[in-house]
Amino acid sequence: MIPTVVWGTGNVGRAAIRAVDAHPKLQLAAVLVHQPAKVGRDAGELAGLDRSLGVSATDDVGAVLAAGHRAVVYAASGDVRPDEALADVVRAVRAGAVVVSPALYPLYDHRNAPAEFRDPVRAAVEEGGGSLFASGVDPGWGNDVLPLLVSGLGSVVDGIRCQEIFDYSTYEQEESVRYLVGMGQPMDYVPPMLIESVPTMVWGGQVRMMARALGVELDGIRETLERRPLESTVRTRTMGEFAAGTQGAVRFEVQGIVGGEPRIVIEHVTRIHPSCAPDWPVPPDGSGAHRVIVEGRPRIEVTVEASDEGENRSAGGNATAVGRLVGAIDWLVEAEPGLYDALDVPLRPAVGRLGRNQKEEERA
Structure with a gap:
């Protein structure tokens, strides 16, 4: 099992907790929050699950990263705080973690990213041996792997x-x-x-x-x-x-x-x-x-609808984007440290997640 941290519990973070909990190769190790009111609350409650996950939220970033957990889902927003988000991600990568995140728009295509975004991450990779895969919540797969797959049918x-x-x-x-x-x-x-x-x-x-x-x-x-x-x-x-x-x-x-x-x-x-x-x-x-x-x-048109948290289509889009990111963690752990994009990271079947997954069987 890969000990995995979820950093942030907003729209993306809630979906990330659920995705990590469901993945047969991942173990939710910690949840990082910013709001004092969330500190101490169980991850299952924060994620909208009907059960406790036995992991209490904390705001002690230093302690969580020092624990050496292998992966981090960075789910905090980078919309209005890009510099802070970059600093957080660099800190996690330098700590040796595989990091997946939708927060850093310029790094979706790291080969053409501005040096001020790309170079600190590369330096952190060299220093700490971690990795970063950034992809969108709009969702990323809808603007890269899906259209490219469909294009190959014509x-x-x-x-x-x-x-x-x-x-x-x-x-x-x-x-x-x-x-x-x-x-x-x-x-x-x-x-x-x-x-x-x-x-x-x-x-x-x-x-x-x-x-x-x-x-x-x-x-x-x-x-x-x-x-x-x-x-x-x-x-x-x-x-x-x-x-x-x-x-x-x-x-x-x-x-x-x-x-x-x-x-x-x-x-x-x-x-x-x-x-x-x-x-x-x-x-x-x-x-x-x-x-x-x-x-x-031929002309090809594909429409994807996803719902989560009830019938919320916006939450469904977030959940599928998170699924893509969380589903890449075990592949990234086996890969060499580095910066990765959507063309580097394969989109794979949901192995072990059809019906009652491995974790549900262990709980039974």
Whole structure:
């Protein structure tokens, strides 16, 4: 069993605890939290499980890393604290841990990452013998391994489009929804996630990885952006009221340009209510989905819907992204220390997790 730490217990961290607990080769060794109110609480409670896991949350990062646990799922947010997230990950890698995380956008494609992000991790790998695999919660597999797999089913590929289509009213992360993405803000408010060049910083690495895998050279990366206001005030279950006239929907694209045309596109279509921008793409169930469209011969379209924590599609997207990361830990433990991306790390079947897994049998 691989002793594994989950660092952070928000949307991603809750799913990570559940994923580590379910994995037959991993053992939940510690849970790190920031909020004092969570210290001492059982991991099962924090993860929304109906049972205790016998692991109490702690905020003592030094003690946890000093214990030499083999793996860390870094689930704390890097959206508004990228420098702090990088420092945390470097600290864990230097301690010799295999680290998986969605928090460091620039390192999704580490070969083209800025030196200020890449070099500290490389130095930590050399010093401590740990590893890092960074992949997204949007989810990463929907913008790299899935479209590439689907592209191989056709004879002619004219273009690849990866879509995230979501109603954010179910997303329980109000700070990100209101301020990072700008839902419910005046239309002259510029959300940090939508500042020019930021979408490319976040998703451009995945566009470059797909181009590398497809053997094409990009002319460059281009962004498009469209925003729509709410026509009437709406109220959400998790975040309260969003006023008429404020931002209610966002649609943007990060386009990989090949031969002067957008051939590899990552598109996000997000709303705070279905009534806003009804002419834009909508998910089959009205809540959320990820879609890959391969234009060519034949034209192939794949839509993935995932739910978790009830019928929460946003939580389902997080859970599948976490599944990809947590599922890579045992492979990374056997691999050489280093920096890895989605093209390096194989996507493997859920061995030992069909039906009653090994851990459930041991509990019985």
